[in-house]
Amino acid sequence: MAITIKDVAKKANVSIATVSRIINNKPGYSKETEIKVLEVIKELGYSPNSIARGLISKRTHTIGVLVPKLSSMLTNEIIRGIENITHQYGSSVIVCHTESNGQKTMQYLQLLHEKQVDGIIFASTSLTEEYYQFIENKGIPIVLLSTKSDQFPVPYVKVDDEVAAYTATEYLIKKGHRTIGMLSGNRDDRIAGKPRVDGFIKALKNYQLSVNEDHIVSFHGFSFHDGVNCFQQLIHQIPDVTAVFAASDEMALGMISAAYEMGIKVPEQISVIGYDNLSIAEMSIPPLTSVAQPLCEMGEAAAEMVFEVIENNQKVNSQICAHHIVERKSVRSL
Amino acid sequence: MAITIKDVAKKANVSIATVSRIINNKPGYSKETEIKVLEVIKELGYSPNSIARGLISKRTHTIGVLVPKLSSMLTNEIIRGIENITHQYGSSVIVCHTESNGQKTMQYLQLLHEKQVDGIIFASTSLTEEYYQFIENKGIPIVLLSTKSDQFPVPYVKVDDEVAAYTATEYLIKKGHRTIGMLSGNRDDRIAGKPRVDGFIKALKNYQLSVNEDHIVSFHGFSFHDGVNCFQQLIHQIPDVTAVFAASDEMALGMISAAYEMGIKVPEQISVIGYDNLSIAEMSIPPLTSVAQPLCEMGEAAAEMVFEVIENNQKVNSQICAHHIVERKSVRSL
DNA sequence: ATCTTTAACGTAAACGTTTACGTTAAATAG
DNA sequence: CTATTTAACGTAAACGTTTACGTTAAAGAT
Numbered sequence: 001m002a003i004t005i006k007d008v009a010k011k012a013n014v015s016i017a018t019v020s021r022i023i024n025n026k027p028g029y030s031k032e033t034e035i036k037v038l039e040v041i042k043e044l045g046y047s048p049n050s051i052a053r054g055l056i057s058k059r060t061h062t063i064g065v066l067v068p069k070l071s072s073m074l075t076n077e078i079i080r081g082i083e084n085i086t087h088q089y090g091s092s093v094i095v096c097h098t099e100s101n102g103q104k105t106m107q108y109l110q111l112l113h114e115k116q117v118d119g120i121i122f123a124s125t126s127l128t129e130e131y132y133q134f135i136e137n138k139g140i141p142i143v144l145l146s147t148k149s150d151q152f153p154v155p156y157v158k159v160d161d162e163v164a165a166y167t168a169t170e171y172l173i174k175k176g177h178r179t180i181g182m183l184s185g186n187r188d189d190r191i192a193g194k195p196r197v198d199g200f201i202k203a204l205k206n207y208q209l210s211v212n213e214d215h216i217v218s219f220h221g222f223s224f225h226d227g228v229n230c231f232q233q234l235i236h237q238i239p240d241v242t243a244v245f246a247a248s249d250e251m252a253l254g255m256i257s258a259a260y261e262m263g264i265k266v267p268e269q270i271s272v273i274g275y276d277n278l279s280i281a282e283m284s285i286p287p288l289t290s291v292a293q294p295l296c297e298m299g300e301a302a303a304e305m306v307f308e309v310i311e312n313n314q315k316v317n318s319q320i321c322a323h324h325i326v327e328r329k330s331v332r333s334l
Numbered sequence: 335m336a337i338t339i340k341d342v343a344k345k346a347n348v349s350i351a352t353v354s355r356i357i358n359n360k361p362g363y364s365k366e367t368e369i370k371v372l373e374v375i376k377e378l379g380y381s382p383n384s385i386a387r388g389l390i391s392k393r394t395h396t397i398g399v400l401v402p403k404l405s406s407m408l409t410n411e412i413i414r415g416i417e418n419i420t421h422q423y424g425s426s427v428i429v430c431h432t433e434s435n436g437q438k439t440m441q442y443l444q445l446l447h448e449k450q451v452d453g454i455i456f457a458s459t460s461l462t463e464e465y466y467q468f469i470e471n472k473g474i475p476i477v478l479l480s481t482k483s484d485q486f487p488v489p490y491v492k493v494d495d496e497v498a499a500y501t502a503t504e505y506l507i508k509k510g511h512r513t514i515g516m517l518s519g520n521r522d523d524r525i526a527g528k529p530r531v532d533g534f535i536k537a538l539k540n541y542q543l544s545v546n547e548d549h550i551v552s553f554h555g556f557s558f559h560d561g562v563n564c565f566q567q568l569i570h571q572i573p574d575v576t577a578v579f580a581a582s583d584e585m586a587l588g589m590i591s592a593a594y595e596m597g598i599k600v601p602e603q604i605s606v607i608g609y610d611n612l613s614i615a616e617m618s619i620p621p622l623t624s625v626a627q628p629l630c631e632m633g634e635a636a637a638e639m640v641f642e643v644i645e646n647n648q649k650v651n652s653q654i655c656a657h658h659i660v661e662r663k664s665v666r667s668l
Numbered sequence: 669a670t671c672t673t674t675a676a677c678g679t680a681a682a683c684g685t686t687t688a689c690g691t692t693a694a695a696t697a698g
Numbered sequence: 699c700t701a702t703t704t705a706a707c708g709t710a711a712a713c714g715t716t717t718a719c720g721t722t723a724a725a726g727a728t
Contacts, residue, residue, distance in 0.1 A: 052684035386714035
């Protein structure tokens with residue numbers, strides 16, 4: 001059925017070893033047999049079976065990416081970056097949407113191991129002891145993306161969320177705002193929750209502005225609907241708020257919609273800065289000012305890192321990526 | 335290093351054949367050796383190497399998905415559907431972003447073949463002769479998603495874009511609109527371009543409304559920016575337009591933004607219906623009425639179909655999926 | 669008591685490669 | 699002209715499985 005190296009060898013009147021040497025250009029054959037064999041290969045349309053190759057080389061040229069339930073735009077950017085580099089290295093990626101489900105995550109880890117992936121990129125999820133032990137035990141190279149571990153020595157690439165939140169809040173302060181609220185999403189989230197709240201509080205305290213629990217409203221998630229709900233609560237708790245920092249662009253959009261419904265003008269009456277700089281940020285009315293993570297570049301960096309440890313088998317340093325604020329029109333100066 | 339079936343066999347004092355039989359539960363062993371072996375497996379943390387398995391079974395339990403450069407939200411939904419089913423079948427998916435680049439597409443096809451994927455889902459791209467010949471030649475099961483081929487007998491799942499466009503236009507007409515424009519994106523696009531224009535024209539003609547080239551403005555793509563550009567041109571060509579059909583939600587959002595800039599109220603002064611029903615449709619101001627494709631379900635259907643042909647090795651029927659209009663607030667009745 | 673069946677294994681080939689090692693003949697050295 | 703090197707191969711083992719086939723001993727049939 002499928003054409004194997006044997007077929008090529010037979011038709012070219014050489015041994016399979018010679019064919020192998022030629023397609024891998026290792027020394028050991030004459031120019032004329034080379035062209036002969038290459039001719040046969042073209043003629044038969046032969047291409048090597050990477051499964052068989054993988055069995056002996058112990059490299060599958062495949063890496064696994066685990067992503068939780070995130071905004072599709074976020075994951076897409078990250079994966080695009082990863083795929084860019086992966087493709088450059090002649091490898092491909094198996095994407096696993098864990099849906100933030102621990103059981104599913106373990107299933108996928110098991111599957112990736114059985115498929116003998118060369119490495120794993122673990123995105124935006126806390127690395128539990130169970131995950132770590134498994135991966136460590138199997139000896140699979142791994143790098144964390146948009147998350148990090150305090151307990152385990154695993155390299156990561158992420159932005160400093162606390163600092164980014166601080167910057168965003170400071171931006172509002174420097175625009176003259178004094179009563180600032182935050183839509184924090186899920187505060188228990190160890191990545192997008194707590195650090196951003198901490199940065200927010202730190203900024204306000206540093207500028208001697210008042211901040212208490214009324215200024216921060218949280219909910220289950222970071223979605224559009226969470227944004228409208230949280231904003232309704234916020235405006236009720238501190239009616240004189242003039243600016244808000246939303247922990248995600250989707251929440252920011254939710255807030256803008258809610259404000260619109262309530263007849264509150266953005267940015268005339270209330271300003272808002274988002275987080276993520278998704279493509280929708282520029283599509284909103286008004287266009288949304290947002291703190292941007294270099295998602296695609298981060299994906300690329302993470303991929304570079306796994307390949308670094310795969311190919312050179314050496315430890316690699318973590319990376320803190322720079323964030324920046326993309327100014328659009330949702331914040332006005334007082 | 336890694337634990338193989340041999341290690342298990344040795345430690346359990348049985349042959350590798352017996353271990354193999356047990357993990358695949360084929361008959362030929364006693365209850366007691368079974369528990370013994372299972373014990374050893376647990377103790378060593380053994381799990382079978384699917385590469386070795388694949389070599390002999392000719393199944394890799396992997397399918398490849400080729401997607402072009404699309405709105406991230408579109409691809410995400412599609413892939414989510416595909417992954418749902420794939421995971422159910424104990425398989426995984428290799429996602430290949432072709433960036434709508436023919437050369438890259440061929441590279442990926444080659445790669446997928448070398449990796450011996452069990453099947454391929456080919457999304458939203460015209461199946462060229464080159465692609466088809468390759469896949470046909472290698473004998474890889476394939477199904478088309480959101481596209482179809484007139485020349486080649488390849489099963490597909492898609493919505494009927496022309497009918498959907500007709501429905502959308504008819505919707506506007508039934509709301510009382512008489513001067514209707516279209517933002518068509520790239521008219522040469524065989525999937526999202528021509529059929530939607532055709533449906534648009536057909537609806538207008540059917541209702542004896544005027545339609546000529548001025549009513550349709552096209553551009554390179556289907557993006558937000560294309561939407562603003564096209565709308566500016568449209569309003570210039572037919573200033574008395576009261577409703578527009580946009581070939582994508584992103585274009586519709588672009589149009590809304592452009593209208594906002596020009597001081598034209600949506601839907602008070604001009605109505606708009608989009609296409610795709612992305613998550614952003616409900617986030618816009620006003621929330622966007624849009625024609626919805628059941629993207630996730632389509633992904634699932636396509637996946638079911640490949641597995642059907644993979645496992646039962648039989649021909650499978652194409653599927654036309656139902657679209658529907660999601661009414662929100664961007665269209666008003668006249 | 670002998671023959672046949674069958675349960676419970678083990679042996680070895682096969683899957684499609686890569687690669688260490690062996691072999692041959694020609695080329696080079698002396 | 700003989701000895702040594704080397705280019706150009708071929709042979710066969712190995713990677714980790716599955717599976718067809720062979721073997722053994724116990725159970726059942728006669």
